[in-house]
């Protein structure tokens with residue numbers, strides 16, 4: 001699912017199109033979630049992705065606005 005809100009820049013999560021998929025954690029091999037975000041910035045669409053594991057607390061990836 002992709003939603004693009006023109007060139008309006010808002011750091012709110014509601015402005016993001018995101019997807020989650022289940023995968024296995026690279027660190028602890030438990031069930032983790034991989035996420036994808038597409039964010040419209042200055043008319044261009046940037047993609048972000050990362051991984052979140054609640055079993056061991058592993059968090060990877062970058063969010064819009066991160067350096």
Ligand SMILES: [Zn+2]
Nearest residue numbers: 025028053056
């Ligand atoms: Zn883990």
